[in-house]
Amino acid sequence: MNIKDVAERSGLPAKTIRYYEDIGLIRPLRSANGYRSFRESDLHKLAFLARARSLGFSIEDCRTLLALYEDRSRASSDVKAVAEAHLHKIAEKIAELRAMEATLSHLVQSCAGDGRPDCPILAGLGDGAKPQAGLAVAAECCS
Amino acid sequence: MNIKDVAERSGLPAKTIRYYEDIGLIRPLRSANGYRSFRESDLHKLAFLARARSLGFSIEDCRTLLALYEDRSRASSDVKAVAEAHLHKIAEKIAELRAMEATLSHLVQSCAGDGRPDCPILAGLGDGAKPQAGLAVAAECCS
DNA sequence: CTTGACCTTCCGGTTACTGGAACCGCCAGA
DNA sequence: TCTGGCGGTTCCAGTAACCGGAAGGTCAAG
Numbered sequence: 001m002n003i004k005d006v007a008e009r010s011g012l013p014a015k016t017i018r019y020y021e022d023i024g025l026i027r028p029l030r031s032a033n034g035y036r037s038f039r040e041s042d043l044h045k046l047a048f049l050a051r052a053r054s055l056g057f058s059i060e061d062c063r064t065l066l067a068l069y070e071d072r073s074r075a076s077s078d079v080k081a082v083a084e085a086h087l088h089k090i091a092e093k094i095a096e097l098r099a100m101e102a103t104l105s106h107l108v109q110s111c112a113g114d115g116r117p118d119c120p121i122l123a124g125l126g127d128g129a130k131p132q133a134g135l136a137v138a139a140e141c142c143s
Numbered sequence: 144m145n146i147k148d149v150a151e152r153s154g155l156p157a158k159t160i161r162y163y164e165d166i167g168l169i170r171p172l173r174s175a176n177g178y179r180s181f182r183e184s185d186l187h188k189l190a191f192l193a194r195a196r197s198l199g200f201s202i203e204d205c206r207t208l209l210a211l212y213e214d215r216s217r218a219s220s221d222v223k224a225v226a227e228a229h230l231h232k233i234a235e236k237i238a239e240l241r242a243m244e245a246t247l248s249h250l251v252q253s254c255a256g257d258g259r260p261d262c263p264i265l266a267g268l269g270d271g272a273k274p275q276a277g278l279a280v281a282a283e284c285c286s
Numbered sequence: 287c288t289t290g291a292c293c294t295t296c297c298g299g300t301t302a303c304t305g306g307a308a309c310c311g312c313c314a315g316a
Numbered sequence: 317t318c319t320g321g322c323g324g325t326t327c328c329a330g331t332a333a334c335c336g337g338a339a340g341g342t343c344a345a346g
Contacts, residue, residue: 004292018294019334033342035293044269051268056243059333069265079264080256083247090244094237100199101233108230113223121222122212125194126187147323161325162303176311178324202302287346294341304331311324316317 001038010046017046025049025063045069057086144181153189160189168192168206188212200229 007014020026021036026045029037038046048069052062064082068074110120150157163169164179169188172180181189191212195205207225211217253263 002293013335014293015335016333023333033293035342047271048268051271053333054243055247055268056240065265065268068262069269072260074260074262074265075258076254076260076262076264077256077258079262080251080254083251083254083264087244087247087251090240090247094240094244097199097233097237097240100197101230101237104198104226104230104233108223108226111219111223111226113220115218115220117215117217117219119211119217119219119222121219121226122208122217125191125198125208126212128190128194145324156304157324158304159302166302176324178311196302289344289346291344292342295339297338298336300335301332305329307326307328309325312322314320316319 001043003036003038006038006043006046009043011050012046020046020049023059025059025066055086056090057082061086144186146179146181149181149186149189152186154193155189163189163192166202168202168209198229199233200225204229 001009003014003017006012007017010017012020017026018036021028026042026049028042029039031037045066048066049062052065053059057065061082065079068079068082107121107124112118144152146157146160149155150160153160155163160169161179164171169185169192171185172182174180188209191209192205195208196202200208204225208222211222211225250264250267255261
């Protein structure tokens with residue numbers, strides 16, 4: 001299989017597949033012409049990666065999970081530990097976002113949103129009215 | 144005021160403040176020795192930025208909000224529009240994370256987490272058992 | 287033989303910083 | 317006067333996980 005086929009079948013862009021090879025997540029063979037030649041097992045791994053990524057696992061988590069996936073003598077506790085750690089991160093993130101949402105929706109609700117300049121949103125940002133402990137500055141929240 | 148003072152008073156690292164000058168969010172004066180010299184107005188802007196960032200606004204949103212903050216003849220509707228757009232993004236993100244959380248917690252619950260290799264988590268990632276429409280691959284979810 | 291769809295590598299850009307190197311300014315103490 | 321130490325400065329590289337595009341090689345069809 002060439003890259004376009006696995007891209008379609010795995011749902012990952014060809015660019016991403018090349019990147020995954022670059023960072024050592026997969027090791028497809030090469031044909032005589034230099035093209036990547038994917039086996040069924042490569043496709044399985046890519047599909048695995050696509051699903052793990054869609055659940056929000058980091059690339060490094062994916063690397064770990066893939067190694068466990070390949071290791072027929074793994075302990076399921078190892079897998080579970082990775083998944084639970086990730087679940088905690090997700091929960092934290094949700095809590096953080098909900099705090100933002102709460103604060104911001106209060107501000108938005110109190111803003112007339114008309115042609116006048118008076119704006120409680122800007123006022124709230126300007127004075128320290130809502131310093132909200134627990135809201136990290138480096139919050140990288142939304143895309 | 145030198146940079147360390149505004150850093151302490153605004154809660155932003157000095158590095159970040161230099162960065163904000165770099166990208167044109169603030170324009171502090173310079174002393175004869177080349178040091179940045181911050182006015183009270185610079186400090187206000189930095190505090191504003193710190194709070195806007197803590198609510199998850201992007202730098203570009205912050206730029207817009209700061210311009211509105213400075214513009215005494217703004218319409219509050221403009222501010223509200225930016226805030227509401229951001230609120231939508233937050234809500235989407237929360238929904239996405241909750242979908243991940245739901246799927247993953249099911250998998251985790253069904254995993255024995257013992258020394259045996261059988262693992263429903265890996266099985267779920269391996270076959271397409273939980274393709275979950277709506278879960279984007281490029282989900283950049285957690286830190 | 288040419289066209290067009292594929293494939294390849296490499297480079298740069300994205301977001302919002304952070305860390306570090308190398309260097310300069312300023313003040314206090316020995 | 318020299319030295320230390322804590323400021324300050326710039327610039328470069330790296331982070332996560334890719335995406336876009338350029339320049340060029342390959343292959344099957346017409």
